[in-house]
Amino acid sequence: MPSDSRTLVVVGAGVVGCAIAAAAAERFSDVYLLEALPKPGMVTSSRNSGVLHSGIYYAAGSRKGFHCLRGNRMLREFCDRHGVPWRPCGKLVVATGPEQVPALEELARRGAANGVAGLELLDPAQSRRHEPHLQVAASLWVPSAGVLSAEALVHTLLRLAQERGASFAPHTRLLDMAARQGRLELHTGNGDFTADLLINAAGLYADEVARMAGEDRYTVYPVRGEYCHIHRRRRDWVRGLIYPLPTPLSLGIHVTRTVDDALLLGPTARYVAAKDDYEHDLLPREFFLEQGRHILPDLQLEDLSLAYSGLRPKLVPEHGAHDHSAAPRPSGDFVVERDARHANIVHLLGIESPGLTACLSLAQEAVELIAAD
Ligand SMILES: Cc1cc2nc3c(=O)[nH]c(=O)nc-3n(C[C@H](O)[C@H](O)[C@H](O)COP(=O)(O)OP(=O)(O)OC[C@H]3O[C@@H](n4cnc5c(N)ncnc54)[C@H](O)[C@@H]3O)c2cc1C
Known part of the structure; x- marks a missing residue:
């Protein structure tokens, strides 16, 4: 039974947001998954190769390497248990x-x-x-x-989240937010919400959602x-x-x-x-x-x-390698972090490949981070 009664909003019902909602609903009694589009997984999560990656490519110590290896193991077991087609x-x-x-x-x-x-x-x-x-x-x-059905995975994760008590709100684009007395006021295209906690899993638009919270260090290309x-x-x-x-x-x-x-x-x-x-x-x-x-x-x-x-939602600009300015350049690794100003917000940015493979592992990290607030 969920032991935490704080209201958690997850922004974005791609494969990562659905995995987060499914994991979060085991801990939190009030989980809302907001999605701008009519259905889950309509953009990057259904427009990929459907490959279960192994983790050979990534730099030692990178978040991509860690989440790919752990995610590969978690996803094999998940697909077997829940009948998601994979090979x-x-x-x-x-x-x-x-x-x-x-x-x-x-x-x-x-x-x-x-x-x-x-x-x-x-x-x-x-x-x-x-x-x-x-x-x-x-x-x-x-x-x-290996290979898997990304579409079946998204729908299975969403069904699990809903069975565990999470609410799915399609046609609900987050437009802005304001922090007041430790709570978050969320303004959406489908009415206003109040939440205690928020996880930003908005994929290509995660930089824009981060900016609503005042975090402007990231640009998604x-x-x-x-x-x-x-x-x-x-x-x-x-x-x-x-x-x-x-x-x-x-x-x-x-x-x-x-x-x-x-x-x-x-x-x-x-x-x-x-x-x-x-x-x-x-x-x-x-x-x-x-x-x-x-x-x-x-x-x-x-x-x-x-x-x-x-x-792909890349954090590195096209000519990043030729930029000789003194400004620190983003590494191109996955970013999963607590907002610098608001401890009750966690952002996921730059979740390009192997994000499908890594979704369960990323969800575990995001839920642990937000629950530790
Ligand atoms: C060409 C290509 C090939 C790939 N191949 C593989 C592969 O073989 N294996 C692999 O592991 N990974 C692969 N990937 C990566 C993988 O597809 C992504 O990492 C993964 O789908 C990201 O999921 P997500 O949930 O973070 O993002 P998304 O699927 O983009 O979901 C984000 C959701 O947020 C919603 N949203 C955005 N803004 C708002 C807002 N303001 N309010 C409400 N909702 C909002 C969007 O509508 C969207 O549904 C590939 C990616 C690409 C582009």
């Missing part, structure tokens, strides 16, 4: 030529240092035992990666990832997940066999000006063909059709 297919990160092999070996060392179990460097013949169509110089086998579908006649070309080496901006344009057995190629990575710019000036199929042929050399233009796109 522990594992993945190959490939070196397409010999010049890429040192970088692949470095990735293997980093993954092992992060505590990822079962990593194996494979030669071309061993690589083909996992993915028979692959022609590569070497690959890294990552057995703890939308970075678009576009996808193509690969025609079902090529379905047998890929069994699981095939990734190139990561780039500084993303994990690279990869091939995913989804839980529904569709083949996806993407995502690209490009800074865009607006937080709702999913479709302006889309990349042509020819671009995807060129990228896809690094992994599947026999791919043809008629195998590809443009699919959906998603926006």
Whole structure:
């Protein structure tokens, strides 16, 4: 039974906000989940690759690394227990030529240092035992990666939250807030609320919600990832997940066999000006063909059709690396922190990949932080 009678408002019903509401409702008797849109998970949480990441990529000691590893373990168990479709297919990160092999070996060392179990460097013949169509110089086998249905996960988390007593308020955009005598007055597009505690899980808009509380150190930059579908006649070309080496901006344009057995190629990575710019000036199929042929050399233009796109909520500006000003630059790591002025507010910012994998772990940290107030 919930033991804390303070009113907690969670802003944003993406996968992270839903996970927070489900975890919080075990402790708090009054939990409200506010969502600007008509349904949960309509933006980033349903516009991604649906990959359960293993944690190989992230810098030692980073919040991304910690939450990815812990989140991977928590999510496997959660999906099994609650019937969320997922598959522990594992993945190959490939070196397409010999010049890429040192970088692949470095990735293997980093993954092992992060505590990822079962990593194996494979030669071309061993690589083909996992993915028979692959022609590569070497690959890294990552057995703890998988795929899951992000949509089913969001809906399962929301159902659990509601079963535990949380209230879901769709069409309810938080417009402003004011702190008065230790309480928070919340002004929304659907009426006003009063709360004792607030968790900001507003994804692309988390910087704007933070600014309502007076926290103006963060800016969220939308970075678009576009996808193509690969025609079902090529379905047998890929069994699981095939990734190139990561780039500084993303994990690279990869091939995913989804839980529904569709083949996806993407995502690209490009800074865009607006937080709702999913479709302006889309990349042509020819671009995807060129990228896809690094992994599947026999791919043809008629195998590809443009699919959906998603926006990463990045904390690092496009030219951040070239900014020589003295101002401290954001690191690009996940931010989960108590507001500097208001101890009753917790912000989550920069929850880009692996945020889907990490959702249960992030929720645990956010609820522990807010409950300790
Ligand atoms: C192209 C792409 C590929 C990805 N692939 C993967 C992957 O394979 N594996 C992985 O682990 N992660 C992946 N990610 C990352 C993952 O999708 C995100 O980290 C995760 O979905 C973030 O969830 P969220 O709940 O924080 O944000 P969101 O899903 O953006 O949810 C935030 C919610 O807040 C609502 N909101 C905003 N402002 C307000 C307001 N003022 N009032 C009320 N509601 C508000 C929004 O409408 C939205 O529903 C990918 C992301 C992208 C873009």
